[in-house]
Amino acid sequence: MTPPSDPYLAVTHPDPYPYYAELRARGGLHRVPGFSPWIAADAATVRAVLTSEHCRVRPHAEPVPAHLVGTAAGALFGRLVRMNDGGPYPAVKQTLSRALPEALREVESESRRQAERLFTMSSLARLPGAALRFPVFVLGSLLGLPEDSLEATVEDVEAYVRSVAGPPAGGEAAAKLHERVSTCFQSTARTAFTARLVDGPGAEDLRVPNAVGLLTQAYEATAGLLGATLRAFAHWPSLREQVSRGQCTLYDVVQEAARHGSPVQNTRRFTHAAATVAGQELEAGVTVVVVLAAANRDPLENPQPDAFLPRREGRQCFTFGLGTHACPGPLLAKAMATAAAEQVLASDLDLMPLAGPVTWRASTNTRVLGGLT
Secondary structure, three states: OOOOOOHHHHOOOOOOHHHHHHHHHHOOOEEEOOEEEEEEOOHHHHHHHHOOOOEEOOOOOOOOOHHHOOOHHHHHHOOOHHHOOOOOHHHHHHHHHHHHHHOHHHHHHHHHHHHHHHOOOOOHHHHHHHHHHHHHHHHHHHHOOOHHHHHHHHHHHHHHHHHHHOOOOOHHHHHHHHHHHHHHHHOOOOOHHHHHHHHOOOOHHHHHHHHHHHHHHHHHHHHHHHHHHHHHHHHOOHHHHHHHOOOOOHHHHHHHHHHHOOOEOEEEEEEOOOEEEOOEEEOOOOEEEEEHHHHHOOOOOOOOOOOOOOOOOOOOOOOOOOHHHOOOOHHHHHHHHHHHHHHHHHOOOOOHHHHOOEEEOOOOOEOOEEEEO
16 A cells, blocks of 8 residues: 555545554654655654744745635634734633533533434445535534534535635625524524633634534534444444443543544644744744644653544543644533434444445545445
């Protein structure tokens, strides 16, 4: 099998982990031929980059992707906490970091309801589509979106997510998402979930965009986590027995899948000024690709890194990031994936084909099941 030639191509490669091991073995920040960004792959370097004050989430000269400037999609992108440093954004992040864990029981309940709706299926062919719809149905319902608008919301989330990767821009979709969520915020009958987002600190004009951001950011990441979980059951059928015997829980499996199968494979950071990061002098304006999937299998952080151990002690998982821009909702993603996996397992759907060749949804960041080959 020909290895991938760079971290972006690795995301959809049939087996990127030997390549990730090579990147990790280089240690520190380094470059590979034909790929201009710097690469961080071992756990120590990944941690150093993600927690460095010199590494920002967007290039200084391009706070919004050039092809989105002047569109509703660009306006949405430019107001997301995860795409901004400083200013009014830490207060919004504080609201999200408080509100999302407080909503965990609501998410668990709604996840079970939506899982029964979406994952009662007779064919694996329907799994990838249902996995993408699922987090939008769960979080959209909790925000107060009408039931009959959820399918359209999924379509708009898809259009927006694709627009960020490149033209054509999903401006119309972004505008629709903003309008729907804004209506939920303005309603006199707000859901408890939305009320938490409204009542917390942060500029009012940033709350709606970042509520929309919950939908768009959970979309591929949660679908990828569910896919990694179900593929684990396909690769290691004994996991079902371990769960049924109480040797581990389904949630344990999901947590290990988040590490072992890394639904988010990489992220990026950018220098705005010359700086020394992880012992390497970097010029202003350089890009660092942070290979989270490689760090997750660093033996210095997780002994027996290639083994799937649901009850792994001291698990270190980089999938949801670190530092200021760590994901505020890992508990929610894991809760949704657990509920969906439970429903799929209860349906007695044959998962064994997932242990064989599969296709992956086109992406340079997230590893999301596309279908069976």
